[in-house]
Amino acid sequence: MKLFISSDIxxxxxxxxxxxxxxxxxxxxxDYFRSQMTREVAAACEGASEGGAAEILVKDAHxxxxxxxxxxxxxxxRIGRGWSGSLYSMVDGLQDGFDALAFTGYHSPAHGNxxxxxxxxxxxxxxxxxxxxRTSEFLIFSLSAGSLGIPVVFLSGDAxxxxxxxxxxxxxxxxxxxxxxxxATISIHPLDAVQRIREGMRDAVKKLSSDLIxxxxxxxxxxxxxxxxxVRYVKHQKAFRNSIYPGARQIDEKTIGFTANDFADVLxxxxxVL
Numbered sequence: 001m002k003l004f005i006s007s008d009i010x011x012x013x014x015x016x017x018x019x020x021x022x023x024x025x026x027x028x029x030x031d032y033f034r035s036q037m038t039r040e041v042a043a044a045c046e047g048a049s050e051g052g053a054a055e056i057l058v059k060d061a062h063x064x065x066x067x068x069x070x071x072x073x074x075x076x077x078r079i080g081r082g083w084s085g086s087l088y089s090m091v092d093g094l095q096d097g098f099d100a101l102a103f104t105g106y107h108s109p110a111h112g113n114x115x116x117x118x119x120x121x122x123x124x125x126x127x128x129x130x131x132x133x134r135t136s137e138f139l140i141f142s143l144s145a146g147s148l149g150i151p152v153v154f155l156s157g158d159a160x161x162x163x164x165x166x167x168x169x170x171x172x173x174x175x176x177x178x179x180x181x182x183x184a185t186i187s188i189h190p191l192d193a194v195q196r197i198r199e200g201m202r203d204a205v206k207k208l209s210s211d212l213i214x215x216x217x218x219x220x221x222x223x224x225x226x227x228x229x230x231v232r233y234v235k236h237q238k239a240f241r242n243s244i245y246p247g248a249r250q251i252d253e254k255t256i257g258f259t260a261n262d263f264a265d266v267l268x269x270x271x272x273v274l
Contacts, residue, residue, distance in 0.1 A: 001209065003053040004098040005044055006091050006141065009062040010107035010117040011157025012037045013177035013193035016185045018117065022063055036190055037062070038069045040104050040156060043198035045074045048102070050198075051205025057098070061090035062105070087267040091141045094150065100208050100219070101145045102154035102201065106161055108180065109136035114160020115180040121274045126232040126254065130266070131224055136161060140270070142169065146221030147263040151211070153219050154204040156197050171218040173204035227266050229258045231273055242273040
């Protein structure tokens with residue numbers, strides 16, 4: 001079984017403010033949280049191996065995509081670092097053929113209240129919707145997996161995103177490590193997070209194995225016939241500029257819209273307007 005893990009940092013256990021997410025922002029806590037991010041990914045890899053995954057590719061999917069500490073991850077896995085520029089972005093490599101997708105460290109969407117660091121792709125975005133649903137990075141890349149026929153089996157991150165994920169993919173396994181409250185968080189203990197992620201991933205992969213044997217597709221996201229997308233920016237200038245993308249239309253001063261039947265066209269639109 002081949003498993004793809006996409007790892008972000010804003011849903012890592014305990015993280016609360018932007019200066020904890022990036023060395024270049026001057027955050028003295030960044031080293032700690034990149035270590036915790038790495039511990040959570042290592043736990044996911046260990047659990048997946050215990051559950052029966054024979055091949056694991058981890059995509060570092062935060063900011064520079066150079067956050068994970070490779071020597072602290074289990075031997076035998078592969079690690080994707082940096083940005084190739086492909087349509088698949090935070091799940092780049094998934095298109096090469098995998099049995100399942102898992103997420104660690106993911107977070108609530110822009111315009112959401114589930115995480116002080118809630119955003120979608122970058123902080124210039126006020127809100128994205130797809131078919132009327134407020135859109136997170138988790139949703140974008142779950143739909144990407146769905147377009148490839150690949151099930152989404154596991155998510156760790158903030159409680160609000162985990163709640164959404166269970167409604168969107170009822171059989172997904174989730175581990176909530178943080179709960180947002182305005183500009184603050186309440187988290188579980190970081191070592192408890194590591195343990196729960198390992199156990200949750202092990203169970204998710206075992207369930208996937210049974211599902212694959214029976215020919216089921218319980219965690220494959222069903223794809224709509226079409227996609228109606230809106231992007232609302234923080235600044236009106238971006239809406240004006242990006243409305244020139246082929247097929248885009250300006251809805252109001254800060255919002256553009258786009259319609260597509262193929263999700264690859266949505267990803268292409270995002271590549272140029274986000």
